[in-house]
Amino acid sequence: MSDAVPVVALITYPRFSPFHFAVPYLVFSAELPTQPLFDLKIVSSGAPSLVAERALTVQPDGGLELTKTADILIVPGWHDLNEPPAPDLTEALLSAHARGAHVVGLCYGAYVLAYAGLLDGKRASTHWMAEPDFSQRFPNVTLDMNALYVEDNRVITSAGTGAGLDCSLHIVREYYGHQIANKIARTLVIPPHREGGQAQFIEQPIASSTQDAQINLLLDYLRENLARPHSIDELAKRTTMSRRTFTRHFLKATGLPLGDWLVNERLQRARELLETTSLSIDKIAELTGFQTSVSFRQHFKKKCQISPRGWRQVFGKSRAAK
Incomplete structure (x- = not known):
């Protein structure tokens, strides 16, 4: 890694989830005593103020032009699984990956990366509840439904909700090593690395009755x-x-x-x-x-x-x- 502080573009979208936004925001806005670890930019297409699922409003730092210099692009969830990302967002993600940036889809953010074609032929993870739908929509993607997060050629996806923390800390470890990632984990009062995978959380109900x-x-x-x-x-x-x-x-x-x-x-x-x-x-x-x-x-x-x-x-x- 160069001496420059890595730039993180945190991409927002209409009716975003406050939690999914807050997870990478907390991790990538962490600072050392002498300097910030990352230069975090809140980005949206056209840079309008965006309202979350309830009353929260976020004012982006700018539009998708900020992704052109970002080392890491993060899509924290997605508001509508039936809606592909707009062409300008798709182009921003593809261009960033082509020039060597990490592209991240947390939870349902994996849908955005899959719609963009970034996951074709790759392994990925998403929330376990989406497995049947995701597999049907994107047959060229190999889902790992036990993984909390998966990285495949600088494309990173995570399982649902809390796994976004695990994924974000994984990225910190890649850039700064275990010691710094552990310090951030202690600040957030979370384990620096969780054992097990999301398979343990998947509900697998057995039908109580049949037609016989x-x-x-x-x-x-x-x-x-x-x-x-x-x-x-x-x-x-x-x-x-x-x-x-x-x-x-x-x-x-x-x-x-x-x-x-x-x-x-x-x-x-x-x-x-x-x-x-x-x-x-x-x-x-x-x-x-x-x-x-x-x-x-x-x-x-x-x-x-x-x-x-x-x-x-x-x-x-x-x-x-x-």
Whole structure:
């Protein structure tokens, strides 16, 4: 990095989110005792005053001409996922990247970069709720729905909301190293680096019922008896079906083989117990039907990208039993 203070162009847009704007504003307006770390410019197309989702109003420092000298361009979210960026903004982003600048899309800001074509053939992240829509709109982009942020050839995208802080600190580390990034994190009273990814926050609800009344009765029975082992032969007999017919009916009704359905339900119940009780990990494994605590931990880590104890530390309301 040269001795010059890097210029950050923070791009605003109509009905912007105050939080998504405030995150990079706080990080990139941080200062050392002797000088600012970044020269932060608030930028918008045409430089009008812009109103946020509620009463907040922001006065930009100038229009998109300020992006021509910026080292980092940041789009903090986006107001309408169905609306591509205007041609002048698209051109500003493409030109900046072509001359070597970092281009950043925080949360739904990834849509702006994708509409501009900057993410074609690259890895990216965005808020997990947008995964189906984003994947359909931009099939040439490889989404990583566990990553809190992704950098691919100077194009950086982040997951939702709080991940913008992680992404912004990552950029600080690239320009100034870990020590300075850690100082900023302490000033903001946040961890300098978060373990885990956004997969642990994704809601993956399991349908409580199907269109098959007989299978629905069986699902109720299974949910009430998750701690017990269950075999296909036993359940086929319970539903007065042959093994082959039962397997076909269950898969058609739930979309999953019996084994996968049971694992999903057991993990869902385990997450509830981790969040609401102080039961030990071994006891939760027993109550949710995993044969051993080792098996429970393996299934949980594979599904949630975090250990059961880590889940409890993030989401639990009481301390784990020793």
